[in-house]
Amino acid sequence: MTVASRLNPPLKWAGGKRWLIPHLLPLWEQYTDYRLVEPFCGGLAVSLGLAPKRALLNDINPHLLNFYRWLQKGLVISSEMENEKETYYRARARFNALIKTVERDSKEAAGLFYYLNRTGYNGLCRFNRKGEFNVPFGRYKRINYVRDFRDYAPLLQRWEFELGDFTALETSSGDFVYADPPYDVEFTQYAQQGFSWDDQVRLAQWLHAHPGPVVASNQASDRIVELYGDLGFTLTFLDAPRRIACTGDRTPAREILALKLNA
Numbered sequence: 001m002t003v004a005s006r007l008n009p010p011l012k013w014a015g016g017k018r019w020l021i022p023h024l025l026p027l028w029e030q031y032t033d034y035r036l037v038e039p040f041c042g043g044l045a046v047s048l049g050l051a052p053k054r055a056l057l058n059d060i061n062p063h064l065l066n067f068y069r070w071l072q073k074g075l076v077i078s079s080e081m082e083n084e085k086e087t088y089y090r091a092r093a094r095f096n097a098l099i100k101t102v103e104r105d106s107k108e109a110a111g112l113f114y115y116l117n118r119t120g121y122n123g124l125c126r127f128n129r130k131g132e133f134n135v136p137f138g139r140y141k142r143i144n145y146v147r148d149f150r151d152y153a154p155l156l157q158r159w160e161f162e163l164g165d166f167t168a169l170e171t172s173s174g175d176f177v178y179a180d181p182p183y184d185v186e187f188t189q190y191a192q193q194g195f196s197w198d199d200q201v202r203l204a205q206w207l208h209a210h211p212g213p214v215v216a217s218n219q220a221s222d223r224i225v226e227l228y229g230d231l232g233f234t235l236t237f238l239d240a241p242r243r244i245a246c247t248g249d250r251t252p253a254r255e256i257l258a259l260k261l262n263a
């Protein structure tokens with residue numbers, strides 16, 4: 001077993017694709033010399049599961065990226081972490097004060113982001129119009145907090161992290177792109193950013209133009225099936241397991257993998 005496969009995704013992240021690893025591994029195994037590019041790296045379930053030697057991992061959420069940059073440096077969290085309502089709301093207020101300043105990218109903000117993610121409702125990452133994190137206390141029975149993330153540093157130091165919209169990424173034929181955008185229709189509020197139908201179309205065209213291999217995940221809505229089908233992708237249908245939805249709905253969803261391999 002490699003070092004990487006022992007590392008669990010450190011955060012709870014909506015749409016986490018750990019369940020997809022057994023489906024992705026046989027595809028990835030033909031390309032392990034390639035750089036893995038994830039335009040929507042989210043909770044790192046896929047990159048930690050595939051453990052590439054080289055990777056370019058991107059997301060539009062600045063707090064997520066700050067957390068990963070501190071993991072690269074070997075984060076050890078020293079602030080208070082308790083599964084307790086008052087401590088949670090105090091930490092939330094402190095986090096909201098920090099992110100309005102240059103301290104947004106501080107080690108303290110990274111530690112608070114981890115604590116809020118583990119302790120808040122359903123691992124959601126949601127902000128109000130003023131840009132304040134507003135997820136309520138999660139009421140979990142028990143939480144196993146991790147303080148020392150130094151085991152992640154050697155692997156994450158080999159990878160590059162980028163913050164921004166996926167179209168800013170520069171890719172080439174030596175890149176294997178795995179794209180897992182916010183699902184079509186539901187689930188579109190990540191980091192204050194909606195991901196509209198226009199964004200889905202923009203993404204499919206961007207992936208189509210990529211000169212190397214591509215695997216894209218999405219909800220198998222009719223229009224997604226049509227979009228990727230018309231662009232000549234090969235489609236595979238899967239049943240996704242329970243997922244976190246804002247409504248608390250955990251029914252399985254029909255999922256597609258759109259493939260453009262041997263490119």
Ligand SMILES: C[S@@+](CC[C@H](N)C(=O)[O-])C[C@H]1O[C@@H](n2cnc3c(N)ncnc32)[C@H](O)[C@@H]1O
Binds near residue numbers: 017041059167180
């Ligand atoms: C479904 S999640 C990815 C989950 C990830 N594959 C995992 O297994 O944990 C989608 C991610 O896309 C990010 N995102 C939303 N809009 C984006 C954009 N325009 N460019 C880049 N990332 C974006 C969100 O912040 C979120 O983390």
